[in-house]
Amino acid sequence: MQIRRRPPNPAVEVDILRYQVPDPNGQAQHILEEIVWHKEKEIERMRDRLSLLDLRKQERNASPAKDFLGAIAQGKTQPALIAEVKKASPSKGVIREDFDPVAIAQAYVNGGASCLSVLTDSKFFQGSFDNLALVRQAVDIPLLCKEFIIYPYQVYLARVKGADAILLIAAILKDSDLQYFIKIIRALGMTPLVEVHSLEEMDRVLAIEGVSLIGINNRNLETFEVSLKTTQQLLEAREDKIKELGIHVVSESGIHTPQDLQTVKDAGANAVLIGESLVKQPDPQQAISQLFGV
Numbered sequence: 001m002q003i004r005r006r007p008p009n010p011a012v013e014v015d016i017l018r019y020q021v022p023d024p025n026g027q028a029q030h031i032l033e034e035i036v037w038h039k040e041k042e043i044e045r046m047r048d049r050l051s052l053l054d055l056r057k058q059e060r061n062a063s064p065a066k067d068f069l070g071a072i073a074q075g076k077t078q079p080a081l082i083a084e085v086k087k088a089s090p091s092k093g094v095i096r097e098d099f100d101p102v103a104i105a106q107a108y109v110n111g112g113a114s115c116l117s118v119l120t121d122s123k124f125f126q127g128s129f130d131n132l133a134l135v136r137q138a139v140d141i142p143l144l145c146k147e148f149i150i151y152p153y154q155v156y157l158a159r160v161k162g163a164d165a166i167l168l169i170a171a172i173l174k175d176s177d178l179q180y181f182i183k184i185i186r187a188l189g190m191t192p193l194v195e196v197h198s199l200e201e202m203d204r205v206l207a208i209e210g211v212s213l214i215g216i217n218n219r220n221l222e223t224f225e226v227s228l229k230t231t232q233q234l235l236e237a238r239e240d241k242i243k244e245l246g247i248h249v250v251s252e253s254g255i256h257t258p259q260d261l262q263t264v265k266d267a268g269a270n271a272v273l274i275g276e277s278l279v280k281q282p283d284p285q286q287a288i289s290q291l292f293g294v
Ligand SMILES: O=C(O)c1ccccc1NCC(=O)[C@H](O)[C@H](O)COP(=O)(O)O
Pocket: 031, 032, 084, 086, 089, 090, 091, 092, 217, 219, 221, 224, 252, 253, 254, 255, 273, 274, 275, 276, 277
């Protein structure tokens, strides 16, 4: 997958100029590119309201980040559950009409989730950084900020709002950007979760220093096609290297049944990231019990 980046204005903090578009007014070629192009404008507007300098001052007063990787390693369930607070998505539209992020988060905690993932994108997922802050106030377990990170600004904002881990998507960041973001995330005491979808992305990420947690997304973000074979194939191909490096693996997306759970567990996933199949149930706590048989 290739994401074409448009010339930045104003100049950005990271060297992300590889993916420039020949025609900046051209059409996005797929949803991930559309999201990234929208993010550029969105973050520009956010910076106008609150500068990076002021945001970094706020970050110094934030309470310390919780141990996201430790919570997965200790896993309240097997595999450990990262339950996602998700109202809508580009592939499914609105998943839950009566969306109460705090009530859903509390139900997930009562159901035995080890960590939570909170979508903060507003245009495509109807999430928000306010939701992240509300969930942070309501629960004690570690939180992943599920964003499309292209600027350090988003990392600092996530920390200020209470994130303990940050998603980095290999398809939208080149290697030097990944390295740079991993350093910032670690410097702020958080855990980077680096997401891949292909063997090529897996190999890029395995060569980068400081990666302790890899997410294998079963959803192709270009076509929305979901296949658990993605987890099976990538783990089968790189199991030895992953073990040698002591990396934990999260299987993400498309997990709906106990059989799906068993499939990715047998493939070697240490954790699962589940949104839709839990959030669409009237009682998300009971949905976890049914899925995990607990
Ligand atoms: O969910 C989507 O449609 C989507 C589209 C484009 C980019 C990302 C997208 N989802 C992000 C995720 O990775 C999922 O929210 C997460 O893995 C949970 O998936 P699911 O259990 O299938 O809701």
